[in-house]
Amino acid sequence: MSRIQEFMDADPGKDYYAKLVEELSELNTKLNAFNNINMSLESGYPVSFKDNICVKGVETTASSKVLKGYKPPFNATVVERLLSKGFGFLGKTNMDEFGFGSFGLNSEKPARNPFDKERVAGGSSSGAAIAAAIMENHVAIAESTGGSIAAPASFCGVVGFTPTYGVVSRYGLIDYGNSLDKIGIMGRSADDIRHVFGIINGKDRYDATCTGMPEGSESQRSSRKLVVIENLLKDIDAAISKSFERTIAKLENSGFEVERINLKELDSAIAVYYIIAMAEASTNLAKYTGFKYGNILDDFSKEYNEFFTEAREKFGNEAKRRIVLGTYIRSASVREKYYYKALQIRRRIGERLKEAAGKGHIIMPTMPMLPPKISEANKLSPLQTYMVDILTVPANLTGLPHISFPTDYSNGLPIGTQVIGAPYEEYKLLDFVGEWEKVFKYRFAYNLGSL
């Protein structure tokens, strides 16, 4: 029986939940993990949802002022499925506005790392990672476009699971990039994630892109072979590089065979990813007009364009930048040069990565650096920030399943490693991480809700 099922069967009682939400509220003032907390939670296994996932009647803003006040009249499919299986809604987690960020700083309240409050938590699912890191009995539902689950999972020292594109329904998700968005899970163990994934994956009549997992895949076992892509590791920090090689040595000693390859196609992965992501984001953000929902403007005497322009002033700087760039990329004069070519290169990168994943699980560090100080991250230019995604973009661009999990600690900060599988190899990857957890104990800065 899973740990989650044991918790549900034991039912800790109302006092447990009252204490949990009280302690969580207090800690939240320091870490900014939650945009709102359900103070009346009284039952169920606590689950949180990233603030771009709709929960009926609960303010859902994707951390954007444009959506301030929006209360969806429906539940996202993932919400519906979990609440119907005995999970209790704990709250909505903080994030970079619409998912635009790698550090969790593009929000009204910047997220802080539970291991060191002066450092970033990672993004864009910053709050989900913090939530998983500070509570013993909790899972966080997050979303990844280019690394928004793996990155904060690595920086906050938790397990971050991103499934194959299309396996989990996105009905009720506030879109960023339709060909890139995936709903996933963050937690403290592969076992917890396996339990939740079994509930949320599956076809959905409201999402035509949702396939679910192939039948019988739950019994998949990990590959005994691992593949390291050498050319991706050339620009990462020395501390990460050394730690990664130690992890590889441990795995080799445990009986895994390791093959090292080069994939030069990945050299343009960041550019290709951001071209596609910005093109898609700029179309998705066109629907925020200031009168249908979210932040409603009062002066209806204005001409439509003026009204629309004023409503869009509520977007943050990164959102505005992506709207402008994405609109340019899609314009007739350069569409072939940027957007169309990026889609062609994506196909080629996908083919190469799938070939590599066919040999064994691809393994690499999740982030090229330890979590930086917030003051340092704020000094980076937008392009420098995009470059931080160098290791998380390949799997996300090509829709491959991947899991980031803690493998080391340096100066008290966690270091994450990720394994990437071929499409629909989620359970193989969960089996691999489960095996790792038998020999490596994760550390956490807080254990709220401990029984």
Add this chain to the structure above:
Amino acid sequence: MDYKEFERLLEVCRIRLSKGEKEGMKKDIDEILEYFNKIEKDKVGKDVKPAYQPIDLPEQLREDEVIPFEDVDDILANTKTYRFYIVGPKI
């Protein structure tokens, strides 16, 4: 991108910026586009199909049937309304 083109783009996007914000964004955008230009060196044959989706998905269609949405009042609660209509700006 020249400045005239940038100004036109802001207008198309309905994004209004101060003079200082414009200068900052223009500089960032030029830097990012220069980086994006690296894909020009990638030789991709014309026969390579664009990957509009990262994974080839089966075509899934469903019957076009009407399902009443019960909570219409909740939708309207998110906006300003007059009788049963959403109030918007002039066109």
